[in-house]
Amino acid sequence: MTTSEKETAKPGAFSVFIEEVRKNSLTVTILAIISGLLAGGIIAVVTTEAVYQAVGHSFFAGIQAIFVVFWNTYRALFTGSVGVPADIIAAIGSGSSDAVNRALSPFFESLVQSTPYMFAGLAVALGFRVGLFNIGAEGQIFVGALATVWVGTSLKGWPAIAHIPLALLAGAAAGGIWGMIPGWLKAKTGAHEVINTIMMNYIAFRLSEYLLTGVLRDPNKPIPISAQIEKSAWLPRLFDDPNRFHLGFFIALLMALLVYILLFKTTWGFELRTVGSNPNAAKYSGMNIVRSTVITMILSGALAGMAGANEVLGVNHNLGVAFSSGYGFDSIALALLGNSHPLGVVLAALLFGFLRNGAIQMQLTAGIPIDIISVLQALILAFIAAPAIIRTIYRLKEPKPVGELVTTSAKEGK
Amino acid sequence: MAQTTSTILRPADYISPTRRTVMGAVFLVMALCIWLIFSLSIVTDAKTTFVLVPGGSKVLIADLVFMSKPVLDILAFICAALGVYQLAKGFGRYTNTILGVVAAFFIVAFLTWGSSGTSLNLAGLLKVAVVRAVPLTLGAFSGIFCERAGVFNIAIEGMMLMAAFSSALFGSLVNPFFGLLTAVISGVLLAYVLAVLSIKYKVNQIISGTVINIFATGITSFLSAKFLQKYSALNDSGRFGTWDVPGLSQIPFIGPVFFSHNMFIYAMFIFTILLTILFFYTRWGLRTRAVGEHPKAADTLGINVIKTRYISVMLGGAMAGFAGAYFVLGSVGRFDEVMTAGRGFVGLAAMIFGNWNPIGALGAGMLFGFADSLASKLAILKVPIPNKFLEMAPYLVTMIVLAGVVGRGQPPAAGGQPYEKE
Known part of the structure; x- marks a missing residue:
């Protein structure tokens, strides 16, 4: 701010503001999200048959049809993820708590959808900070969910106060083991963690198929799905049905806080970040790279495992074969969007959760398949990863080099 | 099997004493x-029958029938003898080849045991493999x-x-040929x-x-849900028919297994030869490998690193496109959401x-x-091994190879690093 004020002769407040905005890296993030959302609208328009019929009819009818599709798409996205504003106001006016609950339930459902993203995003972000690519969050989520279901169904008659933490810990432990193996292999043999975590993903899928068609399967169900977990292991829900908002959201926030404290407020976190940003410096100053790598992968896997546990304990209460729908890969996009910072991850997870929930509504009312959000997320990820694209489109300036670099280069530690 | 295994496990020049002992063990x-x-788990007079004609083939040959127990004992004895020799003197640079042989014997023994007292269509198993x-x-x-060329491609799946x-x-x-063309282009x-x-x-490169991967999964599922499921005429491509190689397909056993397929299978063999020549016997191949190993040195010698990488990556894309066309035109003749099911990662x-x-x-x-094919046959063999564990095998052996237990692979040295011209 100060430098630009001194350099230019007499800048108006507005031009200083514009100048600042054009240099800020947060601008790129926001523009990336907006561009992604716009692209989503464009895809919705070009894949709607009605638009082509209208364009064939007359030019203005075409323009009108395009706007109608745009409007319907974004309206469905908004009402699906936040709620219908008129309903919310009317419900608050009526004073009935049940009506308020119903009107606000889309908003809380979005928070429910955000929760697994938070856990998985934190898992990937923690790895990024230490220079590790945990692409195996998907598999870790699966084994976490498996372990949680096992604890949730097999322990009977336990009090909730003990059963819930135990089930959650089981999920974290299973995910941690799943993360530890690639971490240990990387530290000891230099085997690339990207390949190994991918392989561990598929081993986890096969394992879950085996267990869910075998010992964990509910014999009374026609499809391979586990039995429902004991009521004592359900994460408490805070409101009445249909609102599914549960305690897991706050556990995720707590985890974000813990990761923040670990990374930025402890000596040990400093060591981890040093290993991530400059492994050579870390090695020569006597830091233990092997230990950092293994422990980071354990913690990362544990966080991802908690995502699986959270879905089982808070939302589904059982586990089917096709349970995790791409959280693992989405969380890579998410961690990058959040600049691998716990706070950024929480915000990015909220965005993805709202998008996902809104997209469900979009599918129902506007007839746009839910998969459009994957396209959207891919575009946002591309724009974030290559800020030069956004800078070129919106004519932004190069930022000053920032202090800490989050390296995720592949060759470190080899 | 012995031959394929021995070619992929390249002998290392030096075998440490520890590894020699471990291998012997x-x-x-x-x-x-x-x-x-x-x-020891089968009765003395059990017979194993290997059917050597895949279902539907007209090239007939008599079934292979033999006593299970003596064959298993002989295989066990040979493996034991090889193990003793390895412990005593060691096979030196041939250790990995011998490992391949022992592994192949183990697979043969497994099949013999699994099909003792019953019959196994070996030709069908191999044909599916x-x-x-x-x-x-x-x-x-x-x-x-x-x-x-030094670029990681984890996007094969996408x-x-x-x-x-x-x-x-x-x-x-249009028609399957045009479909194949667009597949390569995409x-x-x-x-x-x-x-x-x-x-x-x-x-x-992992991020890109x-x-x-996310984009391809999203857009194909989106378009499929939006159009292909609604208008079924858009999702009925037909497929390439089976073409018997004249002469070769008449060889008993080998003919039906290898030379009676659609063109994707032949393309796989032809590409193997072409790529070997291209990478190891042409100037282009040498240059590309140089760019992947040491881009700076390659650049100093006047090779355009950036251009080489662009060309290689796009050729890789063309190959992945061809592979993708197989799922529809070479297999089921229609598209289903996420039908590749992780094959790109196994690739x-x-x-x-x-x-x-x-x-x-x-x-x-x-x-x-073969592991995949065997997994689908395990239920028939009534062996007490869940097929899901056999399906894990490719992932497990990859991790073992990566960890350097069975001879470390040699990845291109500059993989994953962007090149900055100075």
Whole structure:
């Protein structure tokens, strides 16, 4: 701010503001999200048959049809993820708590959808900070969910106060083991963690198929799905049905806080970040790279495992074969969007959760398949990863080099 | 099997004493398994029948029938003898070859044991293995193109999925040949995006690969849900028919297994030869490998690193596109959401297991295809092993190879690093 004020002769407040905005890296993030959302609208328009019929009819009818599709798409996205504003106001006016609950339930459902993203995003972000690519969050989520279901169904008659933490810990432990193996292999043999975590993903899928068609399967169900977990292991829900908002959201926030404290407020976190940003410096100053790598992968896997546990304990209460729908890969996009910072991850997870929930509504009312959000997320990820694209489109300036670099280069530690 | 395994496990020049002992122990354990678990668990006069004619084939040959127990005992004895020799003197640089032989014996013993007292269609098993190997091997070739030039390509899966989609759509609209063409083009287009992101914008290559994977999964599922499911005429591409190679397909056993397929299977073998020549016997191959090993040195000698990488990545995309077309035009004739089901990643594994080498990748693809094929037959054999565990085998052996337990692979040295001209 100060430098630009001194350099230019007499800048108006507005031009200083514009100048600042054009240099800020947060601008790129926001523009990336907006561009992604716009692209989503464009895809919705070009894949709607009605638009082509209208364009064939007359030019203005075409323009009108395009706007109608745009409007319907974004309206469905908004009402699906936040709620219908008129309903919310009317419900608050009526004073009935049940009506308020119903009107606000889309908003809380979005928070429910955000929760697994938070856990998985934190898992990937923690790895990024230490220079590790945990692409195996998907598999870790699966084994976490498996372990949680096992604890949730097999322990009977336990009090909730003990059963819930135990089930959650089981999920974290299973995910941690799943993360530890690639971490240990990387530290000891230099085997690339990207390949190994991918392989561990598929081993986890096969394992879950085996267990869910075998010992964990509910014999009374026609499809391979586990039995429902004991009521004592359900994460408490805070409101009445249909609102599914549960305690897991706050556990995720707590985890974000813990990761923040670990990374930025402890000596040990400093060591981890040093290993991530400059492994050579870390090695020569006597830091233990092997230990950092293994422990980071354990913690990362544990966080991802908690995502699986959270879905089982808070939302589904059982586990089917096709349970995790791409959280693992989405969380890579998410961690990058959040600049691998716990706070950024929480915000990015909220965005993805709202998008996902809104997209469900979009599918129902506007007839746009839910998969459009994957396209959207891919575009946002591309724009974030290559800020030069956004800078070129919106004519932004190069930022000053920032202090800490989050390296995720592949060759470190080899 | 022995031959493929021995080619992919390249002998290392030096074998440490520890590894010599470990290998010897492994051979002995396998021998013990064959003897204790397989041989002792079956009755003395049990017979094994291997059917050597795959279902529907007209090239007939008599079934192979033999006494199970003596064969198992002989296999166990040979493995034990090899193990003792390995412990006493060691096979030196041939250790990995011998490991391949022992592993092959183990598989034969397993099949003999599993089908004792009943019959197993060995020809059918191998024929399916060859078919299952196609997407894995071609996917591995795609990876070889990219990684030999120093660009990680974890987007093989996404490219294959996109190609499968366009081959189904355009195959239905025009004809399968046009579908194949568009599949290759869509692979190239996605590869171009990968190249621009990783080479021009220097995005981390794992991230750019992830972008493409998420995008391809999303857009194909989106378009499929929006159009293909509504208008079934758009998703009925037909497929390439079976073509028997004249002469060769009449050889008993080998003919039906290898020479009675559709063109994707032949393409896999032809590409293996072409790629080997291209990478190891042409100037272009040498230059590409130089760019993947040491871009700075290559640049100093006047090779255009950036251009080489663009071309290689796009060729890799074309190969992934061809592999993707297999799922529709070479297999089921229609597109289903996420139908590649992780084959692209197994292809990546085959590339690593095959040591970034086309012949090795073919061998690895065949081995993984065999595991896949065997997994679907396990239920028939009534062996007490869940088929899901056999399906894990490709992933496990890849991790073992990567960890350097069975001879470390040699990835291109500059893989994953963007090149900055000075």
